[in-house]
Amino acid sequence: MLRRKTLANNSRLTIAASALVTPLAVYGLVTGTVLPFALTALALTSGLTTLALHQRRRYEQAAAGQVYTLLGLGLLLTLADGRASDMGMAVALLGPVLASLLGGSTLRRHSWMMVVAVIILGTIAAAIGVPGALMASNTLAFAAAATFLVGVGLVIHTANRINTAYEVYDKSQMTAYRHLIEHVQDAVIRFSSNGEVLLASRSSEALFGCRRYELTGSGLGARLHVADRPTFLTAFADANQGGETRNIEVRMRQDDAHAASSIPQFVWVEIRLTPVLDAETAGMRHEVVALFRDITARKDNEAAIIEAHRAAEEALSAKSRFLATMGHELRTPLNAIVGFSEMMTTGIGGELSPTHSEYAGLIHQSGKHLLEVVRMLLDMSRIEAGKFELQNEPFQFCDILEPCFAMVDPMARERDVRLMSTIEDNLPLLHADERACRQILLNLVSNAIKFSYPGSTVSVTMRRQGQSLNLSVIDQGVGMAPESLARVGEPFFQAQSGLSRPYEGTGLGLSIVKGLVDLHDGTLRAMSEIGAGTTVTVLLPINGPAIKTEETATITPFRREPIAERNTSWLDEKRKAQ
Template sequence: MRSLWSRVADGLNRSRRSAGGRPERLRRAAIATNARIVFAVSAAATPFAIYAVTQAVLLPFVLAMVGLVAGLLTLALCQRGQYERAAAGQVYATLLTGLLLTVADPAIADFGLAVALLAPVHASLLNRTPVKKRSWAILVVVTGAAALSSFGILVWPETYRPEFTLIGALVFTLAALIVAHAANRLNSVFEVYEKGQINAYRHLIEHVQDAVMRFGTDGSVLFVSRSAERLFGCRRFELTGTGLVDRIHLLDRPAYLTAFAEANADGQARQVEIRMRRDEADRPSAPAYVWVEVSLSPIIDPEQADVRHEVVLLLRDITERHDREIELQKARLVAEEASIAKSRFLATLGHELRTPLNAIVGFSEMMTSGVVGELSPQHKEYAALIHQSGQHLIEVVKMLLDMSRLEAGKFELQTEAFAPDTLVEPCFKMVDAMAREKSVRLMSDIPRALPMLVADERACRQILINLLSNAVKFSHEHSVVTLAMRRQGRHVAISVTDHGIGMGEESVRRLGEPFFQAQGGLARRYEGTGLGLSIVKGLAELHDGSLHASSSPGEGTVMTVLLPINGPETKLEETPAVTPLHRDPAPQNMAKWQDERRRAL
């Protein structure tokens, strides 16, 4: 399920796109309206400007023509959809008007400079960044022109008249009206955008599955979403006051109140899982509790960091998840108990079988050696079979005992440094008889510069014997089994390669599982218990090593064991601190002790 915050983010993006169209339309409408105002006022002033020309006053006519041209040009640009250029034209026309007025009036602080000052304001409201920068640069030029005009360096062709001040005031009023209209439109843009955001938040909060509540600084409920009615089976007003706390299980109230206090007073986000009562229409008398995940998020105001904060609660029903976790815990406990019982059974079975098997093997050796008298050849053959079968069962019992010790964590390693190549000859001797039966040749590929290996030599020998016996067992007749050792970084890689039946990907993935055999079932061709590789894997992991397999059906198998050169890491057990029953007295001052000694003598 998607979280509330991701939904809110998506909703804000949608609202920004949907609401973003309307603010842009409002901005464009403001630009077009400004163009109409300029054109209309300039057209209305044109007859008076023409009359002023007949009276030898040129400035009104020039200003009216600037307004007419700017109005017509910006209107045409708006009709073509080029609103950016239209807005820029309005800004430049305002600056030109201010320049004309400030040159015509010798006073440095005149209405012309005031009109020019409104141009950057207009650009900041309706234009993009490049036009804003240019407007400020041109304003500097207009200010310089005002200074030159006041010193008489830059003068208007006609003599200054007092009417010019009135004309400047009228033009300034028009420019101020245009800027005020743009500001009003911009305010409408912000209102539309904020309203779109608020509507998006409200829509999302009211329709998400998680319940949302907002608390004031004093702990009073300010808002409850519609989802709370579905979560608690009650109306929203029933959750105000102490309604929410009353629904919390008695044992969980301290955890909730503590988390709320930390969020409200300290501004720390908290999350708790508590049980809360849900009203059900079919069982009004019997309370039903559900597990709810409560996320408490304080609303932090940077300007008021030392006061209490409003808190927003996000409540999510996690009953199903909690029930699944309990079921998984129960299943894990059952599996652990079954594993312990299995290990205990295997250990008991191994110990119970070892004593009679030792007797069977011992008596069969006595029979074959003639200690109890001469036997017929047929009886000797029977005794040899009994001895061979007994030895096989003893090996199985040893594997069972080793496996039970590994699973119980009772297999202790006796590590020491030794040369890994010394393992080859004794291990080859152990599987030599099996290899001769199948005409399998044993080969080794051991470099001379192998480092000393810190490990349990007996465990490493058992690893090699299991790998070699498996390789011989699954090899074809007259094939080769190769034992290789290499240094691989901080490890020694011991690999056994055969050219036997191989395995599929699924079998390779399950290698090392107790009692797993690639060829299972009653029709399997190869005998064995399926414990050899699981013991190899367990012994390798005890050394902080690992077991790897590479195989393909019909092409053979490569089994590799990686063992760390410096041995397994030492795991230090935590020991409790020792508190002395009696503290040693502080040493006395040596001079004082000598004085007391002299007085005693």
């Protein structure tokens, strides 16, 4: 804006100066002296033209007109003076100076080219003796001096206005930076190249609980925790000497005038050290600007998360130990109950009355149910604790289908459910733990039978799918809602919970299946529709899990929590990398 105003002022000054000397120029023209009138006419025409261009917002052309006017005036004076070195060349040299203040690189380049042309023409004119204007020497000197003074006045005025613009700009920039530093939330401290505190923002008083002047000298360094001082000094040296930006987290003392005790209070502070790089100080020490941010709340949250995670792991470990201990403690008496009740029902201890035989059968059935529950609890605790070891060997998966059907056939007959199987021909050998695969199939089939309608069918299909074996168990039972389907695999979860639920069970069947499938690096999928049945699909790698046998005892998380999913062990990471 000031540059544009300067262009207009220069045009007005040129018009005013031309108007003042116009009477003298006209008098000179009448008396036979042409040069003063030519100089005045050129200057007046230039002033009016450049002012018109300025009003039409053609600022670059206005600046070029003023520069070319000085060059033209210099050329006229050079040709009018027969000497090789005259005042005209001095006027012409003012053109590039004005161009450097008002114009761009193109105008500056053109002005220097025209100066060279003026010098060449003046030298040629002096060499060949071209006569100047017919006037007295004192008149020529007066015209040259007046033109030079006007040109110098324009250059001085332009330089003064441009300098004022830079001063205003620098002052506004400093005011903006000072306002920013004083009102930014983070504390800002500027260090000299020798490490002295040059400036501290107002927010540093709130952060450290002291006045700003107390941070000078050794005040800031004394607030650093003793254990964190080497970290700060190393980072500061990297920024001060190496010119590198560093981020560190340290503890610093915070004063509290209202504290009841004299025990120092430390807060966690994140410091970003940034060097002030300057080409003139290359290879030397740099000034450093540091931003201090209080991160005590974040550190407290991180510590709370770590503590909560540790407590959750301890609770999970305690639960696994409890289940394992109680399972072993319950299995021994239950085996005795099941065994003796079976002896009683077979008449080994003597004939029983029908009522007693019925009671013994109920005891035997209940004991077997409790043993099954204890077995599932033990399996789940071993999987969750990472103590379920796989014994991978090649076998035909279809060979375990008939034995599993035979085991669940009484349950299917009791519920009037028909079992069917579809097996693809030429299935490859599966490298997996046969005992675990048998348990997967038994749990899926028994779960499908339990939730099937009387008279319906449970189908088992086996086929190859790429590098995996596809095992699908399809029932025509009650199905599951989408919100229940999303929780398949969670321990103790049942779609119909409560004391009035029509289906018995612990809700561990699919949890154990999911854990065993995960140990094999497989995939468990479920699709269901209420009233139309459920399809559970298991994909097991044909070549077995891509891990070693001794590394199969990896903890399998059952809970769907983000923390548990993120905090995987190094064995899981190693298994994924292999």
